[in-house]
Amino acid sequence: QAKILDFGLAKLSLTGATIAGSPATDHRENDGPHEPKYETEGLPASSPFLSRTGVAMGTAGYMSPEQVRGEKLDARTDLFSFGLVLYEMTTGQRAFTGDTSPVLQEAILKQIPAPVRDLNRAIPPKLERIITRAIEKDRNTRYQTAAELRADLEAVKQDMHPRRSVAWLTLAGGILVISLAIAFFWFSRHKLSVADLPEPKLRQLTINSFENRVTGGAISPDGKYLAYADTKGLYVKLIESGETHFIPQPESLQNRQGNWALASWFPDSAHFLANAIGGLSDAPDSQGSSVWIASAFGGAPRKLRDDALAYSVSPDGSMISFSTNKGHLGDREIWLMDANGEHTRKLFEVDEDGALWAISWSPDGQRLTYVKTDATGDSLLSGDLSSGSVVTLMPPSELKNMNDFVWLPDGQLVYSISEPEYKRNRQTCKYWQERFDTSTGRPVEKPRQLKNWPQVCMHSPFVTKDGKRLAFLEREGHPTVNLADIAVGNRQVRNLRHFTLSESSDMPWSWTPDSKNLFFMSYRNGPLTLYRQPLDQDSAEQLATLPDPSHYPTLTPDQKWILFMKGGFFQAPPVQHPIMRIPVNGGSPVQVSIAKNSSALMCARPPSNLCLIAEPADDHKELVLFVLDAFKGRGAEVARFGLDPNDDGWQTDLSPNGSQIAFLRGPAGPLSVFSLRDHSTREIPLKSSSNLKTLNWSSNNDGLFVSDHAQGNTRLLHLNLHGESSVLEERSGGEGTGVSQSPDGRHLAISTWTLSGNMWLMEDF
Numbered sequence: 179q180a181k182i183l184d185f186g187l188a189k190l191s192l193t194g195a196t197i198a199g200s201p202a203t204d205h206r207e208n209d210g211p212h213e214p215k216y217e218t219e220g221l222p223a224s225s226p227f228l229s230r231t232g233v234a235m236g237t238a239g240y241m242s243p244e245q246v247r248g249e250k251l252d253a254r255t256d257l258f259s260f261g262l263v264l265y266e267m268t269t270g271q272r273a274f275t276g277d278t279s280p281v282l283q284e285a286i287l288k289q290i291p292a293p294v295r296d297l298n299r300a301i302p303p304k305l306e307r308i309i310t311r312a313i314e315k316d317r318n319t320r321y322q323t324a325a326e327l328r329a330d331l332e333a334v335k336q337d338m339h340p341r342r343s344v345a346w347l348t349l350a351g352g353i354l355v356i357s358l359a360i361a362f363f364w365f366s367r368h369k370l371s372v373a374d375l376p377e378p379k380l381r382q383l384t385i386n387s388f389e390n391r392v393t394g395g396a397i398s399p400d401g402k403y404l405a406y407a408d409t410k411g412l413y414v415k416l417i418e419s420g421e422t423h424f425i426p427q428p429e430s431l432q433n434r435q436g437n438w439a440l441a442s443w444f445p446d447s448a449h450f451l452a453n454a455i456g457g458l459s460d461a462p463d464s465q466g467s468s469v470w471i472a473s474a475f476g477g478a479p480r481k482l483r484d485d486a487l488a489y490s491v492s493p494d495g496s497m498i499s500f501s502t503n504k505g506h507l508g509d510r511e512i513w514l515m516d517a518n519g520e521h522t523r524k525l526f527e528v529d530e531d532g533a534l535w536a537i538s539w540s541p542d543g544q545r546l547t548y549v550k551t552d553a554t555g556d557s558l559l560s561g562d563l564s565s566g567s568v569v570t571l572m573p574p575s576e577l578k579n580m581n582d583f584v585w586l587p588d589g590q591l592v593y594s595i596s597e598p599e600y601k602r603n604r605q606t607c608k609y610w611q612e613r614f615d616t617s618t619g620r621p622v623e624k625p626r627q628l629k630n631w632p633q634v635c636m637h638s639p640f641v642t643k644d645g646k647r648l649a650f651l652e653r654e655g656h657p658t659v660n661l662a663d664i665a666v667g668n669r670q671v672r673n674l675r676h677f678t679l680s681e682s683s684d685m686p687w688s689w690t691p692d693s694k695n696l697f698f699m700s701y702r703n704g705p706l707t708l709y710r711q712p713l714d715q716d717s718a719e720q721l722a723t724l725p726d727p728s729h730y731p732t733l734t735p736d737q738k739w740i741l742f743m744k745g746g747f748f749q750a751p752p753v754q755h756p757i758m759r760i761p762v763n764g765g766s767p768v769q770v771s772i773a774k775n776s777s778a779l780m781c782a783r784p785p786s787n788l789c790l791i792a793e794p795a796d797d798h799k800e801l802v803l804f805v806l807d808a809f810k811g812r813g814a815e816v817a818r819f820g821l822d823p824n825d826d827g828w829q830t831d832l833s834p835n836g837s838q839i840a841f842l843r844g845p846a847g848p849l850s851v852f853s854l855r856d857h858s859t860r861e862i863p864l865k866s867s868s869n870l871k872t873l874n875w876s877s878n879n880d881g882l883f884v885s886d887h888a889q890g891n892t893r894l895l896h897l898n899l900h901g902e903s904s905v906l907e908e909r910s911g912g913e914g915t916g917v918s919q920s921p922d923g924r925h926l927a928i929s930t931w932t933l934s935g936n937m938w939l940m941e942d943f
Contacts, residue, residue: 238279239272243315246283254317257327261312261320268305269297273313287315288720288764290703299380303606303633304334310704316766319725337629377630378943383415383649384408387681388658388934394638395937396440397649398447401642403474404649405450406937407438412452414474417939426478428454428470441469441488444517445495445643448474451488463487464502464509469519482519489537491517499537499546507551508533512561526561526568528552538585545616547571547585556580560616569619581607584639584648589613592628594635607635631943648940653933656683659698660928661713662907664919668876668883668896669904671926679716681934686918686927688733691784693920696927697721697733708740708762713925722764729755732779735787738762739808741770741779757791759808771811776826779806783921786836790816798823801830803839817852819843829873831882834921838875840882845869849882851899863901877919883926885915894928 242258244251265273273291276282291313294306308330314320321327384392386408395406397417404415412425431454439462441451449471456466469488470479482488486500487509497516501509511527512534525546528534532552539546540560547560555574561567571591572580583593591614594607609631613622636650661677664670678684682702689696695712703720706727711718724731724742731742740762743755754774758767773779774793781789789806801821805813819841821828829842839852846869849862862882864870871892872885881898883906894907894915907915907928916929 238282239274241283241286242317243287244317246286252317253324254320254322257312257321257324258314258317260327261309264309265291265294265313268294268301268309271297290705290707290720290723293704299632300377302334302337302377304330304337308334314725315723316725318766377632379941380632381939381941383417383937383939386934386936388932389676391653391933391935392651392937393437393935394440394651395649396443396450396638396640397642397647397939398443398450398474399445399643400447401644401647402447403443404937404939405440405443405452405472405474407440407452408935409437412438412472412479414472423476425472425476428478428481430481439487440638442490442498442640444491445493450474451482451491451498452479453487463504464500465504469498469500471517483515486513489535490539492539493541493543499539501534501537503527505530505533507531508535510534512537512546512548514563525563525566536583540616541585541587541589547616549577558583560614560619562617569617571614571616571619581635582637582639584641586641587643587645589616592639596635597633605635606633608633628943632940634938646941648943650938650940651935652938653935655931655933656681656701657685657929658932659684659686659696660930661696662926662928663924664906664926665924668881668919668923669906671906674907674928677927678711678718685730685929686916687731688737688918689920689927690737691921693922693925696918696920698927699724699731721762722760724760725767729778732781732789733762734781734789734808735784741781741789741806741808743773743777743779745775757806757811770808771806778830780830780832782832782836783834786834788832788836790832790839792830794821798826801828801841803830816854817857819850819852829870831873831875833875833879834877835879838879840873840875842870842873845871849873849897860899862897862899865901866903872916874917874919877921877923883917883919 240259240262242255245255262273274282274285274289276285294301294309295303308327311319312321312327383404384395384406386392390408390410392406392408395404397404402417404417406413406415411427413422414425415422434454437455439453439455441453443450452470452472453462454468454470455462464485464487466485467487468484469482469486471482472479482498483500486502488498488500490499491497495517497514500513500515501511502513503509503511505528510530510532512525513522514525515522526534526548528550532550534548534550536549537546538548544564545560545562547558550557550559556577557570557574558572558577560569560571579595581594581596583591585591591612592609593612594609597606597608609628610625611628612625614620615622634652637653639648639650641648658676658680659678660674662671662674665672677696678698678700680700680702682700684698684700684702687697687699687708690710695710697708697710698718699706700709705723705725707723708721709718710721722740724740726744727742729743731740733740738761740760742758742760744758744767745755754772755777756769757771757773757779759770760767773791777791777793779789779791789808790803791806791812792801792803794801799821801819802815803817804815807813817839819830820843822844825844827844831840833840837854839854841850841852843850847864849864850859851862852859869887870884871887872883874883876883876896881896884895884897886893886895891908891910892915893905894917895903895905897903918927919925920927
């Protein structure tokens with residue numbers, strides 16, 4: 179229930195209260211003998227949660243940025259304050275905190291509140307987006323009218339409770355000025371419950387960092403245990419108490435490289451299957467792998483079979499399904515064995531150009547469902563164990579965008595479809611429910627979207643026997659910032675370490691001229707924001723926030739302005755983007771010029787003052803570079819390079835001294851260097867690289883840092899202008915490694931792609 183009280187701008191009454199720091203008069207001597215003796219302590223007059231008069235009038239904890247700055251106000255300031263109240267109602271905590279008004283007002287101007295769903299996963303994503311927009315610091319990007327805000331809230335309410343009253347949402351349009359002094363009093367005593375929301379209850383079960391990510395897990399049929407694996411070993415966790423036991427590594431696997439992959443629990447919830455995977459692939463197969471049975475109560479696992487990949491245990495616990503005999507695309511055969519790994523028999527197979535995987539049992543134990551992959555794509559099939567007959571449940575056209583699926587105990591299939599829209603640099607999913615007659619393959623019911631399920635993409639979900647608990651793996655890939663010392667003519671890196679010390683998406687950007695501070699971009703608080711961090715400290719200073727950038731921004735040589743193209747990283751690209759200028763320390767962006775889609779911005783370092791825009795021609799056969807001024811906009815053309823209109827993998831970079839432009843036509847080359855002094859071009863031979871992903875100049879202008887991706891590995895190289903290269907770093911996975919070298923040439927900030935993973939529990943779904 180939301181109860182609205184409006185006292186206007188209230189004053190603190192001294193009656194019955196002792197103000198901190200002022201002398202108190204004790205009247206108890208004159209009280210009657212039966213009067214209780216008490217003292218009442220009031221809020222101090224400097225409290226940020228009382229209204230005060232002055233240049234900026236209002237309650238400090240709920241003031242808008244324009245109120246803090248003492249600017250002329252309009253109705254949009256009330257929408258900001260209302261957004262702060264919504265934030266507090268949904269999370270149980272204030273968006274901005276501080277012990278004094280100045281500290282609190284500084285937070286309102288510069289801090290980005292933690293995302294609502296990071297604090298309360300039960301909040302619908304749409305409601306999170308509404309609150310985020312309502313508390314935008316720039317009032318031009320905030321909601322402009324109460325009617326607009328009310329309409330969005332009503333739409334969320336309809337999604338959540340299509341048949342229930344939406345009366346509480348009239349709060350948004352009917353009442354704009356809420357007594358914020360009373361709001362503090364109210365919220366300090368009540369954390370509003372969101373238990374009536376239909377979103378399932380989510381709980382994180384593991385808290386591993388990306389350095390030791392969880393690779394998979396499974397919940398026991400009785401819902402008491404979680405068996406999971408990370409890059410270091412195998413574990414069993416008691417879900418309610420949190421007590422975790424390490425499963426000892428079998429002696430035969432002590433010195434073996436590879437990960438564990440959870441397969442399935444037995445019905446007794448006392449034993450489970452795990453695969454020892456040969457290698458580090460996220461798409462394992464039977465080659466070099468082995469099947470093991472482990473106890474939930476301790477002891478080393480016992481091996482059941484080599485060169486096999488176990489998937490699931492039959493409902494009665496007597497049989498285990500597994501795949502084997504690897505072909506070109508994966509395992510080609512599905513077999514059964516008993517609980518001791520014996521009495522095997524083959525059930526289904528495909529030829530060398532096909533694969534069978536994702537094997538599950540039907541609730542009655544009479545059929546297996548599995549995915550077949552071939553030249554036509556993926557198909558979901560159902561096979562009868564007695565007759566061997568196979569029917570198709572979902573053809574390739576329906577499985578094309580499927581992310582993962584799970585069978586519920588009542589026979590319904592729940593599957594996720596990956597969405598093209600990213601949220602906070604993260605892939606999102608929609609969930610659907612469908613029921614089949616597995617003997618005929620025909621749908622019994624039409625697919626129904628589960629709108630109350632979270633948008634996070636679930637991987638390898640497992641459900642309990644009663645269908646009330648579901649455990650899943652949440653994976654998230656993102657870049658982070660590593661720092662290294664570099665020496666020996668840019669041919670060797672030392673002391674490589676994680677610099678930003680966060681799990682967020684962080685990307686190195688630029689340096690201060692003294693090489694003592696690194697600028698980096700991050701999504702840690704939601705929108706893309708610039709931070710500055712000293713090399714000898716672990717904390718970063720938040721600077722400007724970039725509203726809706728479409729491409730990577732650049733820093734002007736005087737380090738006063740950020741230039742970026744507006745339009746959204748993960749939205750459908752428009753034909754053109756406005757080029758914006760925003761102060762490094764934050765402020766309102768101003769349009770400088772217009773750029774075509776797929777353009778790039780770049781600036782040199784002092785003493786040069788040159789900035790460029792690289793823009794494809796209309797026919798995409800040439801890349802044209804123009805001078806770009808942060809105030810005057812587009813200037814003269816300086817260079818042109820030929821493009822392949824069918825390949826958008828080109829890259830270009832301006833040397834730190836502003837004298838040379840490096841241009842890579844495509845991942846395989848050619849690589850050219852154009853001189854802005856004499857307008858000459860030289861080709862740089864690529865002697866040992868054929869799939870370049872990044873291109874960055876060294877700080878002394880005599881070479882380039884490039885990353886080469888081949889056969890699942892990424893190499894960071896230094897390439898001099900004669901084509902001679904030195905390998906600085908090599909790692910498995912990744913798609914590229916961008917770098918930024920400090921002006922003094924002593925440090926290298928490296929953008930490294932990471933993959934984190936943790937197990938979550940969902941209930942009440």
